[in-house]
Every structure is written in C-alpha cells, then in structure tokens.
Amino acid sequence: MKRIALLGMPNTGKSTLFNRITGGAARVGNWPGITVELLSGKILLGSDMVEIIDLPGIYDLHGFSDDEQVVRHFLHDNVPDLALVILNATQIERQMSLLLQLRQLNMNIVVLLNMSDEAKKFGITIDSKKMAEMLGMPIFQISGKYGTGYAETLQAITKALRYPTPGMAEQLRSQLEEDEHIESEMARVLKHAVQIPAQLPENLTDKLDRVMLHPWLGLPIFFGIMYLLFQGIFFIGEPLQIWVGEALNWLRSSALDPALAGLPAWLSGLLLDGIYNGVATVAAFVPIIILFFLFMAMVEDSGYLSRAAFLMDALMAKMGLDGRGFVMLLMGFGCNVPALMGTRVMRSRSLRLLTMMVIPFSLCSARLQVFVFITAALFSPKAAPVVLFSLYLFSFAAAILTALLFRKKFQSSEPFVLELPPYRFPTLRQMMLRGWFEVKHFLLRATKFIVAGVVLVWLLTHLPPSAAPASSGTLAGMLGDLFHPLFEPLGINDQLMIALLFGFVAKEIVIGSLAVIYGLTGDALGGALGQHLDWVQGYSFMLFTLIYTPCLSTIATLRSESKDLRYTLLTILWSLGLAWVVSFVFYQGARALGY
Amino acid sequence: MSSLTLAHLHPGDTATIVTIHAEESLHQRLQALGFRSGKQIELIRMASFSGPLQVRIGTTDILLRRSEAEKIMVCRA
Numbered sequence: 216m217k218r219i220a221l222l223g224m225p226n227t228g229k230s231t232l233f234n235r236i237t238g239g240a241a242r243v244g245n246w247p248g249i250t251v252e253l254l255s256g257k258i259l260l261g262s263d264m265v266e267i268i269d270l271p272g273i274y275d276l277h278g279f280s281d282d283e284q285v286v287r288h289f290l291h292d293n294v295p296d297l298a299l300v301i302l303n304a305t306q307i308e309r310q311m312s313l314l315l316q317l318r319q320l321n322m323n324i325v326v327l328l329n330m331s332d333e334a335k336k337f338g339i340t341i342d343s344k345k346m347a348e349m350l351g352m353p354i355f356q357i358s359g360k361y362g363t364g365y366a367e368t369l370q371a372i373t374k375a376l377r378y379p380t381p382g383m384a385e386q387l388r389s390q391l392e393e394d395e396h397i398e399s400e401m402a403r404v405l406k407h408a409v410q411i412p413a414q415l416p417e418n419l420t421d422k423l424d425r426v427m428l429h430p431w432l433g434l435p436i437f438f439g440i441m442y443l444l445f446q447g448i449f450f451i452g453e454p455l456q457i458w459v460g461e462a463l464n465w466l467r468s469s470a471l472d473p474a475l476a477g478l479p480a481w482l483s484g485l486l487l488d489g490i491y492n493g494v495a496t497v498a499a500f501v502p503i504i505i506l507f508f509l510f511m512a513m514v515e516d517s518g519y520l521s522r523a524a525f526l527m528d529a530l531m532a533k534m535g536l537d538g539r540g541f542v543m544l545l546m547g548f549g550c551n552v553p554a555l556m557g558t559r560v561m562r563s564r565s566l567r568l569l570t571m572m573v574i575p576f577s578l579c580s581a582r583l584q585v586f587v588f589i590t591a592a593l594f595s596p597k598a599a600p601v602v603l604f605s606l607y608l609f610s611f612a613a614a615i616l617t618a619l620l621f622r623k624k625f626q627s628s629e630p631f632v633l634e635l636p637p638y639r640f641p642t643l644r645q646m647m648l649r650g651w652f653e654v655k656h657f658l659l660r661a662t663k664f665i666v667a668g669v670v671l672v673w674l675l676t677h678l679p680p681s682a683a684p685a686s687s688g689t690l691a692g693m694l695g696d697l698f699h700p701l702f703e704p705l706g707i708n709d710q711l712m713i714a715l716l717f718g719f720v721a722k723e724i725v726i727g728s729l730a731v732i733y734g735l736t737g738d739a740l741g742g743a744l745g746q747h748l749d750w751v752q753g754y755s756f757m758l759f760t761l762i763y764t765p766c767l768s769t770i771a772t773l774r775s776e777s778k779d780l781r782y783t784l785l786t787i788l789w790s791l792g793l794a795w796v797v798s799f800v801f802y803q804g805a806r807a808l809g810y
Numbered sequence: 811m812s813s814l815t816l817a818h819l820h821p822g823d824t825a826t827i828v829t830i831h832a833e834e835s836l837h838q839r840l841q842a843l844g845f846r847s848g849k850q851i852e853l854i855r856m857a858s859f860s861g862p863l864q865v866r867i868g869t870t871d872i873l874l875r876r877s878e879a880e881k882i883m884v885c886r887a
Contacts, residue, residue, distance in 0.1 A: 225838045225841070225842075226834070226835070226838055228834060229834075230834050230837055231834055252828075252829075252847040252848055253847075254829070271841070271846075272838070272841075281846070282841070282846075424854075424855075424864075428855060428857070428864070430855075430856075430857070430858040431858070433857075433858070434858075521873070524873065525857055525861070525862055525864065525873050526857060526861070528857065528861050528862045528873075528875065529857055529858070529859035529860055529861030529862070530859065532861075532875070538862065538873070562835070630832075630836045630839070630874070630875065630877075630878045631862060631873070631874060631875045631878065632836070632839055632840065632843065632872065632873070632874045632875075632878060633872065633873040633874075634843060634870060634871070634872055634873075635864060635871035635872060635873050636871075637871075
C-alpha cells in the first residue's frame with residue numbers, strides 16, 4: 216500500500232485537514248524507527264487504497280526537538296511515496312523554509328496552502344501557478360474552514376502517486392543520516408554526562424505543595440498568607456511613614472519657610488501650600504509603596520501565583536473566569552495597568568474582555584494610599600486594619616458581582632492549561648531589583664501627575680484672587696455647586712468631591728489635592744478631616760473611591776488593549792454607576808440605622 | 811489494556827498517554843507542554859470543588875481542567 220506523509224509546521228490546520236481527508240476514521244499505530252505512536256488513516260484514491268500518516272508539526276527539518284527527530288526517523292525508516300506539505304498561507308514567508316528543506320530531499324511533494332481565505336483578508340495574494348512553476352511542484356490553495364479546494368487536491372495526489380520518483384529513498388536516507396550523526400553525538404554526551412531519573416525523587420517543592428495545595432488547607436493558607444502580607448506591610452511601613460512625614464515637615468519649617476519668606480504671598484503660597492504640601496503628603500507613602508512592591512515581587516517570583524490559580528480556578532470558573540484571571544486580579548492590587556496587559560495570555564477574546572472588566576476593581580496601591588490616610592484620620596488605630604480589610608472584601612465583591620452579571624455577555628470555552636513552576640526562593644538582589652523597578656515607575660508616574668495635579672487644584676481653589684481660598688466663590692467652589700446634588704446623597708462634601716474629580720486622573724493626587732484644598736499637611740490634614748467628617752461619610756467616600764474608575768492610565772490601557780471604544784465606555788459607566796449605588800446604599804443605610 | 815481518560819485517574823496513578831482528542835489549538839498547546847502519545851503521565855493531585863488537575867510529564871508539572879483532561883485518553887500502567 217502506498218504511503219502519504221502529512222507534514223507541516225504547528226498551527227497550520229494539519230490535524231483538521233487530516234480528519235477531513237480520512238473522515239475521522241483514524242487509528243493509532245506504531246512505526247519502525249520511532250517510539251511514539253502516530254495517527255494514520257486509509258482512504259480510497261482512484262482505484263487504490265492509500266495510507267495517510269499525520270506527522271507531528273515541526274518548524275525545522277534539521278532541528279533536534281523531540282518532534283523534529285520523530286519526523287526525521289519516520290521519513291528515514293518509512294520513506295513515503297508522497298509528502299503532502301501543508302503551509303499556513305497567512306505566514307507563508309516564515310513557512311516557506313520547511314518546504315524548501317523538504318524539497319532538498321528530492322521527495323515527491325504536493326503543497327497545500329491552507330487558510331487562503333484568511334490570507335486574502337490580510338491582503339496577501341499568492342500566485343500559486345507561478346510559485347508551482349518556480350518550485351517545480353504542484354501547489355493548491357485550500358481553506359480548511361470552508362472546505363474548499365479538496366477535490367483538486369485529491370486528484371493531484373492521485374496523479375502524483377502514479378509516478379514515483381526513482382532513487383528517492385536512497386537519497387533521502389543519506390541526507391537524513393547527516394543529522395543522525397549529530398543526534399547520536401548528542402545522545403552519547405547526554406548518556407555519559409547527564410543523569411535524569413525515571414521518576415523524580417520527592418523534592419522540597421513536592422513537600423511544600425502537599426501542604427500549600429492541600430484539598431482542605433490550601434485555600435485557608437492562601438488567604439492567611441495574603442492577610443499576613445498586608446499586615447506585615449503596615450506593621451513595618453507605618454512607623455517609616457510617620458518618620459518621613461515628620462522629616463518633611465521639619466524641612467519646611469526650618470529651611471523652606473525662611474528661605475521663601477521674601478517672595479510675594481501668592482507665589483510662596485503656590486510653592487509651599489500647593490506643590491510642597493501636595494508632594495510631601497504623597498512622599499510619606501513611598502515607604503509603604505516600596506514594601507508593597509517588594510512583597511509582591513517576592514510572591515510573584517516564588518512561583519506561588521500559579522498555585523493560587525490552581526486553588527481558585529474552580530471558583531473562578533463559576534464566574535466565567537479562570538485561575539489566571541484570579542492571578543491578574545491579585546497583580547491588580549499592585550497596579551491595574553500591568554494586570555490588564557497581563558491578560559494578553561488569554562486567547563479567547565470574550566474571556567479577556569470579561570477579565571479586563573473585573574481587574575479595575577482591584578484595590579491598587581494608589582487607592583490604598585488614600586484609604587490608609589483616611590482610615591488613620593477617622594478610625595482608631597485598632598479599627599483601622601479591619602476597615603482596610605473590609606475595603607479589600609468590597610473590592611472582591613465588586614469584581615465578583617461584575618463577573619456574574621456580565622458572564623453571559625462574554626461567554627468563552629477557553630481551555631485552562633498552565634505550567635506549574637517549582638518553588639524558587641527569590642534572591643534578595645532579585646527582589647530589590649524588581650521592587651526598585653516598580654517603585655521607580657510609580658514615582659515617575661506619580662510625580663508627573665502629582666505636581667501637575669496639585670498645581671491645578673491650587674489654582675482652582677485660589678482663583679479668582681478676590682475670593683477667599685477654597686471658599687464657594689472660587690472655581691473649585693463653583694464646580695462643587697454644580698455636582699453638589701449628585702454627591703450630597705452620598706455624604707460626600709464639596710471638598711472631597713473636588714478631590715474625587717482629580718482622582719479620576721490618578722488616585723495619587725487625591726490626598727495631595729485634599730492637602731491643597733484644606734491648606735494643611737500630614738497630621739494637621741488628618742485632624743481637619745476628622746473634624747469635618749464622621750466615619751460614615753469617610754467610609755462612603757472610600758467606597759466611591761474604590762469602585763469608580765482607577766485612573767486615566769487604566770482607561771487608556773482598557774481602550775488600547777480592547778481596541779473597542781464601546782466596551783471601554785461600558786466599563787467606565789458601569790463602574791461609575793456601581794460606585795454611586797454602593798455609596799448611596801451604604802450612606803443612607805447607615806444613617807437610617809442611626810449612625 | 812483498558813483505555814480511559816486522564817480525568818478518570820486517581821492521585822498517585824501513573825499512566826501512558828494513548829491519544830489526544832483535542833481541537834487544533836489545544837492540541838498544539840498540549841504538545842508544546844510535552845503531552846504526546848507514548849509518554850508517561852502521573853496525576854499528582856486534584857483541586858477541591860472539581861477544580862483543575864496537577865499532572866507530571868517527565869520533569870514538567872502542568873495544571874489543566876477536568877474538561878481538558880477528558881480529551882486525553884490514557885492507559886493505566
């Protein structure tokens with residue numbers, strides 16, 4: 216019986232074509248020269264039965280990956296009467312190399328250009344007649360998707376099989392044997408110098424995983440680790456934060472105030488009350504941000520994130536997401552922007568869109584900074600960590616609600632297959648490097664936004680010059696009047712509302728702009744907030760800050776990653792609406808209960 | 811020899827992959843991770859709430875959902 220070998224690179228639709236030609240009646244079989252089993256099927260061509268064998272997809276006929284060796288050995292020991300080479304027409308310039316390698320073997324070849332319909336859409340035109348002439352072999356354009364071009368192909372194959380190439384087997388063997396020398400050399404070195412046990416002995420990773428991925432203990436351990444991490448960040452970070460704040464205040468009162476005393480009042484006001492106060496308030500958070508990124512870098516590099524995906528996948532699947540989506544959500548606790556870009560690993564567009572819709576609810580480090588400040592101002596030191604933890608729960612709840620509501624709109628059947636790396640304890644250097652990289656990025660972004668933001672806030676709260684600063688006569692006061700009816704039912708006063716408007720650009724500005732609006736920094740600002748607001752108002756403000764869009768960068772990333780303006784608008788409107796409703800229900804509910 | 815799917819194995823079981831009945835893209839992804847007929851595969855553990863499986867092929871550990879594991883025919887060693 217004559218033999219046809221089906222050859223091509225991975226992702227060319229080779230298996231689809233094989234199933235189509237054989238009508239799905241394939242069997243698994245052993246072949247001389249190779250240890251893996253290959254799929255083959257018998258079909259009737261003309262008046263003869265021929266056998267067609269599906270070889271593994273390879274990139275390079277002379278390569279040394281498992282698949283490439285299998286293909287070579289198969290061809291050597293089972294020289295086919297015809298090689299049916301399938302190329303992806305959309306990647307023709309990359310795939311041509313394999314065809315030319317096969318042609319060098321002087322094999323009897325018929326070429327199929329698959330996905331020709333898709334290539335047309337990309338504007339790729341292929342003159343298959345001309346190409347056939349130049350290469351000296353029959354070439355056909357087919358579309359596996361629409362099933363076009365098969366009849367001619369089968370005819371050509373029948374014809375080609377009638378005229379076998381003389382001496383082909385000998386030539387082919389001698390050429391393939393050159394690669395075999397390299398193979399045997401490789402095997403000899405590996406055999407004598409490298410030992411890989413058939414079954415790996417239980418190592419540290421296995422022992423750790425027995426506990427960390429335990430059916431019952433896995434999830435509680437996971438949440439415990441997360442809780443400890445956040446506790447640790449504040450335990451170490453808060454004293455540092457207080458120390459930096461005091462140092463910056465001292466610098467102002469002992470050096471900057473006297474130095475700038477000679478300037479006109481409006482200029483020193485802009486420089487000190489505007490820029491310096493705004494930047495100093497934010498700078499005090501740098502230690503916490505550094506710690507946060509250091510800890511995140513440690514978790515990420517240790518290999519634990521893939522374990523989190525394993526533990527959470529079952530729950531995420533119920534929301535129409537997968538374990539990777541959960542990992543992205545966690546990364547979003549650092550910054551939403553890289554988390555959104557991380558969804559690129561998902562192939563299904565609807566799964567990606569749903570995941571991207573959920574990520575902006577992750578309580579990112581910029582929002583964390585706002586919450587740390589407000590909780591310190593309005594809650595007792597004992598209650599503050601609990602309040603912060605509750606905001607994380609709200610962050611998850613908003614994400615879950617969004618996924619559940621929109622999972623019907625964005626349905627997908629993307630397979631979930633992930634490699635699980637062994638645990639690696641990141642070196643201090645690695646952690647420092649990564650942490651530093653993230654912090655640098657944060658500071659660059661933050662300073663740019665913060666300086667521009669606080670100057671703008673200062674101008675809005677001090678213009679026109681005739682009005683008293685931050686009074687209702689200023690531009691900010693007028694903006695406040697405009698939006699007052701919308702925010703009044705949420706318990707959010709005009710000053711906070713102005714800060715929210717700026718927070719739309721970046722959350723890093725929120726506290727800085729409050730510093731400018733109230734003309735105070737650090738503890739003094741906290742004290743002023745404590746006098747103007749009760750805890751219900753403060754919490755309502757934090758809920759709104761948590762849920763309404765993270766920042767302009769996130770919106771820009773959503774737009775550029777989704778390439779869909781309507782989707783981006785839907786995401787913004789949904790989060791704004793949800794923020795308003797949640798704050799409204801909380802504020803009115805708490806008031807109704809008598810708080 | 812009885813053929814069953816990877817999803818039918820129990821933690822600790824070792825088997826040999828017979829065939830993979832997956833669509834092209836998943837097939838490629840599995841091949842890239844080392845799933846090939848004739849290879850030995852060990853089921854390490856299953857996540858609770860019908861979550862994913864952890865399997866080992868050679869020196870590589872892989873996570874996959876049960877729905878994907880059902881597409882992989884194996885033969886218990």
